[in-house]
Amino acid sequence: MINKLMKQIEKLDAPVVVGLDPMLSYVPEQVQKAAFSEYGETLEGAGEAIWQYNKTIVDNIYDLIPAVKPQIAMYEQFGIPGMIAYQKTVDYCREKGLVVIGDVKRGDIGSTSAAYAAGHLGRVTVGANTFSAFNEDFATVNPYLGSDGIKPFLEVCKAEKKGIFILVKTSNPSSGEFQDRLIDGRPLYEWVGEKVAEWGEEVMGDTYSYVGAVVGATYPEMGKVLRKVMPKACILVPGYGAQGGKAKDLAPYFNEDGLGAIVNSSRGIICAYKQEKYAKFGVEAFGEASRQAVIDMIEDLKSARG
Numbered sequence: 001m002i003n004k005l006m007k008q009i010e011k012l013d014a015p016v017v018v019g020l021d022p023m024l025s026y027v028p029e030q031v032q033k034a035a036f037s038e039y040g041e042t043l044e045g046a047g048e049a050i051w052q053y054n055k056t057i058v059d060n061i062y063d064l065i066p067a068v069k070p071q072i073a074m075y076e077q078f079g080i081p082g083m084i085a086y087q088k089t090v091d092y093c094r095e096k097g098l099v100v101i102g103d104v105k106r107g108d109i110g111s112t113s114a115a116y117a118a119g120h121l122g123r124v125t126v127g128a129n130t131f132s133a134f135n136e137d138f139a140t141v142n143p144y145l146g147s148d149g150i151k152p153f154l155e156v157c158k159a160e161k162k163g164i165f166i167l168v169k170t171s172n173p174s175s176g177e178f179q180d181r182l183i184d185g186r187p188l189y190e191w192v193g194e195k196v197a198e199w200g201e202e203v204m205g206d207t208y209s210y211v212g213a214v215v216g217a218t219y220p221e222m223g224k225v226l227r228k229v230m231p232k233a234c235i236l237v238p239g240y241g242a243q244g245g246k247a248k249d250l251a252p253y254f255n256e257d258g259l260g261a262i263v264n265s266s267r268g269i270i271c272a273y274k275q276e277k278y279a280k281f282g283v284e285a286f287g288e289a290s291r292q293a294v295i296d297m298i299e300d301l302k303s304a305r306g
């Protein structure tokens with residue numbers, strides 16, 4: 001999958017991932033109304049509304065981008081109907097040829113991580129049958145529990161040719177509370193970055209590893225250091241747009257081959273219709289507004305990569 005991701009980025013000249021993070025309040029009224037008229041103002045109604053919202057957005061952007069990143073929390077809040085919307089979104093995006101990064105941020109003791117890895121990236125056996133349950137292409141993983149929490153994911157990545165993005169330096173304001181703490185004179189995120197490079201050696205694709213890293217767009221100085229620490233890792237860069245990350249700061253996240261990073265925007269794309277810049281589309285054409293926002297983001301990043 002890392003090879004497919006890299007090829008799609010090159011082919012489209014678009015190191016962009018769109019985050020499918022649908023809060024119900026983002027879903028235009030007409031979409032909510034249609035879902036509620038069928039299912040009522042229920043969890044099922046919410047699930048249907050977010051699924052229809054995603055589908056329209058995906059239909060408008062799938063040909064422009066290599067990948068999407070559905071954030072599972074946005075679906076999970078609606079219980080089982082929300083999870084059904086998550087699964088429909090994953091399946092639909094894969095049908096459209098998109099690489100799907102499940103933003104599930106898992107990680108636990110080894111035996112529990114093994115179950116997470118099987119459920120999201122691998123297979124489960126039920127009697128004589130084997131199933132790929134959620135079947136995303138990549139998952140985000142939290143490294144706080146150390147190597148034994150990561151190893152089960154590596155095993156599944158090897159077997160299935162799928163990948164993970166490990167949190168190294170997150171984009172949020174408090175990320176430094178723990179991640180920047182100095183240990184033997186070096187910040188914790190550097191230690192984690194070194195482990196990502198080491199784990200990644202075990203699961204190499206053609207030029208990049210199946211083991212990538214998450215480094216927020218909001219910390220470009222650290223991004224520069226981490227790029228060198230993990231030369232073979234694809235860096236997933238959230239924090240562009242709604243969190244204030246700017247294209248001009250993102251050049252250090254890329255390698256000299258112009259690859260090696262993929263920049264995420266969620267609200268900046270899926271809520272584009274709410275921005276003044278895209279107001280001319282109107283709420284009915286929210287999908288077209290998202291398309292224009294993707295085109296603008298790709299252009300913006302081109303200027304950053306030089």
Ligand SMILES: O=C(O)c1cc(=O)[nH]c(=O)n1[C@@H]1O[C@H](COP(=O)(O)O)[C@@H](O)[C@H]1O
Nearest residue numbers: 071140170171214216238242243265266267
């Ligand atoms: O793993 C992530 O994707 C992630 C890591 C991080 O450091 N910061 C971060 O914002 N994210 C996710 O990236 C998305 C950012 O959304 P926007 O701020 O709306 O573009 C959300 O789904 C976050 O959960």
